[in-house]
Amino acid sequence: MGATEDLGTRPAGGTAGIGRAHAKAIVLGEHAVVYGSPALALPIPELTVTARAGWGTRSRDDSDDDLSFTMPGSASRAVVAQASHSLRRLINAFEARTGAHSRTPLTVGLNGAIPPGRGLGSSAANSRAVVLALAGLFGRELTEDVAFDLVQTAENMTHGRASGVDAMAVGASAPLLFQQGRARTPAIGCDDVFIVADSGTAGSTKEAVGLLRAQFGQRTGARETFVQRATLLVGRAVRYLAEGRPAELGACMTDYHELMHEAGLSTDRIDALVRAALAAGSHGAKITGGGLGGCVLALASPRTAGQVTGQLLAAGAVRAWAVPLMGTGSHER
Known part of the structure; x- marks a missing residue:
């Protein structure tokens, strides 16, 4: 310079x-x-x-x-x-x-x-x-x-x-x-819809990072276990996304939510929204972002996306956006 x-x-x-x-x-x-x-x-x-x-x-x-x-x-x-x-x-x-x-x-x-x-x-x-x-x-x-x-x-x-x-x-x-600083566009074989539901409660990335770091410091091997499990789920999800297997992709999302929940990064309100999305027929649902509040991300078929969105709003989400995998925009409800 x-x-x-x-x-x-x-x-x-x-x-x-x-x-x-x-x-x-x-x-x-x-x-x-x-x-x-x-x-x-x-x-x-x-x-x-x-x-x-x-x-x-x-x-x-x-x-x-x-x-x-x-x-x-x-x-x-x-x-x-x-x-x-x-x-x-x-x-x-x-x-x-x-x-x-x-x-x-x-x-x-x-x-x-x-x-x-x-x-x-x-x-x-x-x-x-x-x-x-x-x-x-x-x-x-x-x-x-x-x-x-x-x-x-x-x-x-x-x-x-x-x-x-x-x-x-x-x-x-x-x-x-x-x-690690590099990105590529994954293959997409699904035409399903991601639904982002705002819990109405702000999270804190910095606080969540500190909480997780403290846990890693308290138990030998905790960080390695967390990262290995996360890496496995992401790898599977990328494969299912490419192969057009939304049910399996959704299951990976739900499993990742459990990983976040076990780490204490979810909340009762977020967990309730995840349960509502699953009960409404979504392929899977999870907290998205750093945690301790924020949004839930659910995956649904185009046929059930409206029903899942409605149930998330009925369960307490303050607003929701639908993001089609094959589309370029989102629509607020």
């Missing part, structure tokens, strides 16, 4: 930059992916976030207030303050990586439909949208590798040691199999 380029009071690029990203769900592989296990991830293209970056009216040299940040909706002051702090660090990383710099304050606004704390990749999606908006504002062409690195830097600041699956999945256009 060369010396930082000072582009003056109006950097080359445009008067505004726009960036977009979308949500994701982990089908299998939570937590184990940090230790090298593969993870199967699903993009949710219609749950999006848009970032808009522009220029302020004063010189950064004249004021310490060099960033104006807005989040619409009912976000608390604490949430906005934390997001603003993370954004400043992301902007610094962007400037260092690309050589872009301006003495003019920045204005950044985020507008999105991805609920935070639900295991849907909201922090990674926000970061990717901001990175792309900054690239447009400063007139920088970013490769996917550079965009990934910047989002991953932000994820590590937010969650601690992040695997990278979120940073990659929030920009993916198809399901992906991720392992």
Whole structure:
């Protein structure tokens, strides 16, 4: 990387930059992916976030207030303050990586439909949208590798040691199999539907990671057992997905939920939603994301997807989205 380029009071690029990203769900592989296990991830293209970056009216040299940040909706002051702090660090990383710099304050606004704390990749999606908006504002062409690195830097600041699956999945256009920083698109032989159901309770990835790490430290071989079981289930699921065996794929999901439940990463509310999905005829269901709250992911045939969705809502889910495996969008209920 060369010396930082000072582009003056109006950097080359445009008067505004726009960036977009979308949500994701982990089908299998939570937590184990940090230790090298593969993870199967699903993009949710219609749950999006848009970032808009522009220029302020004063010189950064004249004021310490060099960033104006807005989040619409009912976000608390604490949430906005934390997001603003993370954004400043992301902007610094962007400037260092690309050589872009301006003495003019920045204005950044985020507008999105991805609920935070639900295991849907909201922090990674926000970061990717901001990175792309900054690239447009400063007139920088970013490769996917550079965009990934910047989002991953932000994820590590937010969650601690992040695997990278979120940073990659929030920009993916198809399901992906991720392992140790690399991803490929798996073969898909099913036309079934994933249903993402929001429990209405936020989880905490950082807390869940700490809980699991403490368990690994208390029992010899616990980490190896967890990772081996997770790796086996992901491998089977990828094969069943390619072979068009949704019942077996769903069974792998339910088994992974048991793995998460045994580790203390599920909740009574999440368990109840999993039972409701299974009782309604889904092929399988599990918690998705870090745990201790968040969303349930269920797999259903196109014929039973509506019934499964209805039962999840009746069991207490506050909203749900259907994501067809063979489709490109999702539909909220």
